[in-house]
Amino acid sequence: MDCFSLIPCSSDQPHESDILLTQTLKRWAETEVMAKRLENREDLDLLIKPALHKLFVDLEMQKMIFPEQYGGVGLNKPEVAQTLALSLEQIGRADTGIGYLYAATFALCSSFAMDYNLNDELCKLLSPLFCDSGKSAVGSLVLPSYASEIKTGPQILFQGRTYPAAAKQLDDRLIIKGSNLQPLNAGCDAEIFGIFCLLEGSNEPALVVIPANTPGLSRGEPQTRTGLAASLNCKLTLDQVAVPETCLISRGETSWQQLLSWFYLGVAAVTVGSLFAAFEILREWGENRVIKGKNSLLKDNPLTASVMAEVSQELLLDRLLLHQLAGIIASRSLEEPARAKKTSVAALSVVSQVTHSAEKAINQTMELMGSAGYATEWNLERYWRDIKTMQLHLGSWELNKMDLARFFYRSANL
Amino acid sequence: MRTIDDFTRPREFVSPIDDYFGRIVRRWADEEVIPNRRRYDEDWQEHLLIEPAFDQLMGKLGLQRVLFPEDLGGWGLGHSHYIGSASFRLMEEVARADTGMAVAFGVTFWPLIMICNEPHLNRRLCEEFAPLFCQTEKAVFAANAMTEPQGGADIENMEIIKGATIQTTARLEGDEWVINGHKLWPTNSGGICSLFGVVCTTKPGSTDLNDFAFIFVPADRPGVTQGKPYQKAGMAADKNGDIWFDQVRVPSHYRACGPGDDFKYFKEVISFGNLGSIAFVSGALLNVFEIIKNFSETNYHRNLPLKENDALAGVLADLARDTEIIRILGYQYARMLDRPDLYGERWNEELVTKGRVYKYFACDRALDIIGKVMNLMEASGSDRRWDIEKHWRDLKIVQLWMGGKQLCQMETARWFYECETL
Ligand SMILES: Cc1cc2nc3c(=O)[nH]c(=O)nc-3n(C[C@H](O)[C@H](O)[C@H](O)COP(=O)(O)OP(=O)(O)OC[C@H]3O[C@@H](n4cnc5c(N)ncnc54)[C@H](O)[C@@H]3O)c2cc1C
Numbered sequence A: 001m002d003c004f005s006l007i008p009c010s011s012d013q014p015h016e017s018d019i020l021l022t023q024t025l026k027r028w029a030e031t032e033v034m035a036k037r038l039e040n041r042e043d044l045d046l047l048i049k050p051a052l053h054k055l056f057v058d059l060e061m062q063k064m065i066f067p068e069q070y071g072g073v074g075l076n077k078p079e080v081a082q083t084l085a086l087s088l089e090q091i092g093r094a095d096t097g098i099g100y101l102y103a104a105t106f107a108l109c110s111s112f113a114m115d116y117n118l119n120d121e122l123c124k125l126l127s128p129l130f131c132d133s134g135k136s137a138v139g140s141l142v143l144p145s146y147a148s149e150i151k152t153g154p155q156i157l158f159q160g161r162t163y164p165a166a167a168k169q170l171d172d173r174l175i176i177k178g179s180n181l182q183p184l185n186a187g188c189d190a191e192i193f194g195i196f197c198l199l200e201g202s203n204e205p206a207l208v209v210i211p212a213n214t215p216g217l218s219r220g221e222p223q224t225r226t227g228l229a230a231s232l233n234c235k236l237t238l239d240q241v242a243v244p245e246t247c248l249i250s251r252g253e254t255s256w257q258q259l260l261s262w263f264y265l266g267v268a269a270v271t272v273g274s275l276f277a278a279f280e281i282l283r284e285w286g287e288n289r290v291i292k293g294k295n296s297l298l299k300d301n302p303l304t305a306s307v308m309a310e311v312s313q314e315l316l317l318d319r320l321l322l323h324q325l326a327g328i329i330a331s332r333s334l335e336e337p338a339r340a341k342k343t344s345v346a347a348l349s350v351v352s353q354v355t356h357s358a359e360k361a362i363n364q365t366m367e368l369m370g371s372a373g374y375a376t377e378w379n380l381e382r383y384w385r386d387i388k389t390m391q392l393h394l395g396s397w398e399l400n401k402m403d404l405a406r407f408f409y410r411s412a413n414l
Numbered sequence B: 001m002r003t004i005d006d007f008t009r010p011r012e013f014v015s016p017i018d019d020y021f022g023r024i025v026r027r028w029a030d031e032e033v034i035p036n037r038r039r040y041d042e043d044w045q046e047h048l049l050i051e052p053a054f055d056q057l058m059g060k061l062g063l064q065r066v067l068f069p070e071d072l073g074g075w076g077l078g079h080s081h082y083i084g085s086a087s088f089r090l091m092e093e094v095a096r097a098d099t100g101m102a103v104a105f106g107v108t109f110w111p112l113i114m115i116c117n118e119p120h121l122n123r124r125l126c127e128e129f130a131p132l133f134c135q136t137e138k139a140v141f142a143a144n145a146m147t148e149p150q151g152g153a154d155i156e157n158m159e160i161i162k163g164a165t166i167q168t169t170a171r172l173e174g175d176e177w178v179i180n181g182h183k184l185w186p187t188n189s190g191g192i193c194s195l196f197g198v199v200c201t202t203k204p205g206s207t208d209l210n211d212f213a214f215i216f217v218p219a220d221r222p223g224v225t226q227g228k229p230y231q232k233a234g235m236a237a238d239k240n241g242d243i244w245f246d247q248v249r250v251p252s253h254y255r256a257c258g259p260g261d262d263f264k265y266f267k268e269v270i271s272f273g274n275l276g277s278i279a280f281v282s283g284a285l286l287n288v289f290e291i292i293k294n295f296s297e298t299n300y301h302r303n304l305p306l307k308e309n310d311a312l313a314g315v316l317a318d319l320a321r322d323t324e325i326i327r328i329l330g331y332q333y334a335r336m337l338d339r340p341d342l343y344g345e346r347w348n349e350e351l352v353t354k355g356r357v358y359k360y361f362a363c364d365r366a367l368d369i370i371g372k373v374m375n376l377m378e379a380s381g382s383d384r385r386w387d388i389e390k391h392w393r394d395l396k397i398v399q400l401w402m403g404g405k406q407l408c409q410m411e412t413a414r415w416f417y418e419c420e421t422l
Helices: A016-040 A044-058 A080-094 A096-113 A120-131 A253-288 A302-330 A337-368 A370-374 A380-392 A397-409 B018-033 B050-060 B083-097 B099-109 B123-134 B261-298 B310-338 B349-376 B378-382 B388-400 B404-417
Strands: A139-142 A165-170 A173-181 A192-199 A204-211 A217-219 A236-244 A248-251 B141-145 B169-173 B176-184 B193-201 B212-218 B224-226 B242-251
Touching: A016 A044, A016 A080, A044 A096, A080 A096, A080 A253, A080 A302, A096 A120, A096 A139, A096 A192, A096 A204, A096 A248, A096 A253, A096 A380, A120 A204, A165 A204, A173 A192, A173 A204, A192 A248, A204 A236, A204 A253, A248 A253, A253 A302, A253 A337, A253 A380, A302 A337, A302 B404, A337 A370, A337 A380, A337 A397, A337 B388, A337 B404, A370 A380, A370 B388, A380 B349, A380 B378, A380 B388, A397 B310, A397 B349, B018 B050, B018 B083, B050 B099, B083 B099, B083 B261, B083 B310, B099 B141, B099 B261, B099 B388, B123 B193, B169 B193, B176 B193, B176 B212, B193 B242, B212 B242, B212 B261, B261 B310, B261 B349, B261 B388, B310 B349, B349 B378, B349 B388, B349 B404, B378 B388, B388 B404
Parallel strands: A139 A192, A165 A192, B141 B193
Antiparallel strands: A165 A173, A173 A236, A192 A204, A204 A248, A217 A236, B169 B176, B176 B242, B193 B212, B224 B242
């Protein structure tokens, strides 16, 4: 039975086109990833890269948001939020890391290709990469975070966090510098980076896109992480990197809130999809595992059944929240600054809730599966590592809560 | 400067060897393991990096001998009145560096408890097996083979199931046991074990406690096959795999304690398993404290070290609280095992249950707080260079093994509430 049909997502019937797309993605998940998982595990060359290519290029997912006039599919209206959520559930079910790459890439492209912020010059510049190259193109984000050293003199911070880089306008170019930048994903293999900078002079936040092959952008050693093996990450250095002015996607906080809202929606959807996969594994285990030596199935033991019930409850509630958020974004709530701010707060709350609840649920799933849950062969532990890793890339929950407090309580000094 | 030594170690509990061996193992950990452990995950099959560190600890420093009587080359811990507190300290120090190594090291003693501890010391078997461990500078591993494909929890659920689900059989033929069966997951299997302690039944399906048998099987006996190690989420330094026993013959005196007593003293093995688990958690938490202290002093928010941010400091405080409490709890349990005159025999139901209580408390708390500490570190929490995610991955199985959390809950409820059907 299709487990997705057990868990409702919203009261509205999905569009016919969304149903077709999710069916296609489900087929992709099952044939390109899940069927090959046991043999190829997390191998980049044998499993991830071919599956990514199929998804991004052959199934045209990487051009989904680009307008048709640039060779894209033209799904660049906020209504695509529902499509995105349903699609990323399927992708996340197959592989959290691939889903995460898509969520970040989509979010970055949403900052210049949506109908409400369409930047023709950037679409023209980047569409050959995404719509015409025949190669998979991944976007990576670099967001404000902790500082690695104490600075002397006055500091310009973004909501208490340190800007990863500074940009300066010089004639018709932007010059960007920064060291020790930690991308959220794909530092080693992204084609474009979306970097959140301090715009010198006006001291505003700015989002700048930098093609990976720009002179002055250098990559550090590949990092190894707990999860999200679908991409290799590394630190970046920007040594007086010069890009055309077109690459300055936006200034001010609104575009930041828009981008993050899309990113959080994507991450929440990937998380729900991954939790679906865990739920399916648990269902199978519960059907077959006998405990207490009396032919009592795990699913029929009151204690284990109660833990299993909690897992499904988390999944159901997470899914409802996800699709509620998709509905809010689809209602064009990101266009106007005051609503965009509110939406981004909602998105942050939802993604935090979903990732924390998924962490709890997958921990419980592991607990019910004993050593099988811990063995690579059973395929559960990978989702456990991936979900946690993705949660960590959203930033510290303690500091994210400050963003919520600032919004809800007008805390001025946080 | 505050260090891990500022966490309380109840002073009235420490064993005479505590400080001395604690320091030696700490140095070994700092020099031999911590600088290399990041590469252990890739070494899970070969143990090219891991094996020399084991040789140093267990062979050269001689810690694999501790349980055996002194006159057989051991250190006599098995008949001491500080076996609990001394082993807690040793396990904790090893786990601070690498929980997988701590498990492999600790489990080597696990089956030997059946023959090295008073009052059930089996002199004949000690004499037979001591040279294997005491006359070499190479690490030698033993394993405690309980878990079977149909389930581990049921075999450990001794009060209720009474061994009835055990499928590995032991049949007495003349003066030999003939053993048949399939075990999986024991620590130190996957090809490295030299001596198995095998949980068997002399009559499949029986709930007669006399039919529960614990029999030693040297790994080189004909009919013993060890499978390749499994790939796991963590614990690379511990190899786990399948073991098949196909008409394996061992002398009849290889049964550890005999009918009835095997069952009884195997519960002591469970008590020590729980003690070890708490020590693994405590050691890992101490290292997590060291890591996050460093991280929170070298990363900044609003131009201040992270530890000076009130919200982040709340999480740091919770880590210190949990570490402090779990450590005190571990020592308390160690002492309870050391003082049967005050707390009763190590194999009695109360002590086994209380071990489960402390173990599942420690595991649940540790995994929760390490998850929060990782979150505080943002992406660095998943970066293997910080080692914290390694502790998180390694500790998850400490929560899941030995019958898992639910078995701990059921045994706790059964004992405290006198339940009759759980
Ligand atoms: C690194 C590692 C080291 C290990 N070391 C050893 C070792 O040294 N020796 C050894 O023999 N095994 C070892 N194991 C195996 C481990 O101890 C078992 O896997 C564990 O006991 C759980 O057994 P299981 O996996 O068969 O799960 P099951 O026994 O099938 O349990 C599955 C689930 O059912 C629950 N459950 C079980 N019984 C009940 C009940 N009565 N009521 C309610 N819920 C219940 C459990 O809590 C669990 O959630 C090790 C495993 C690993 C991964």
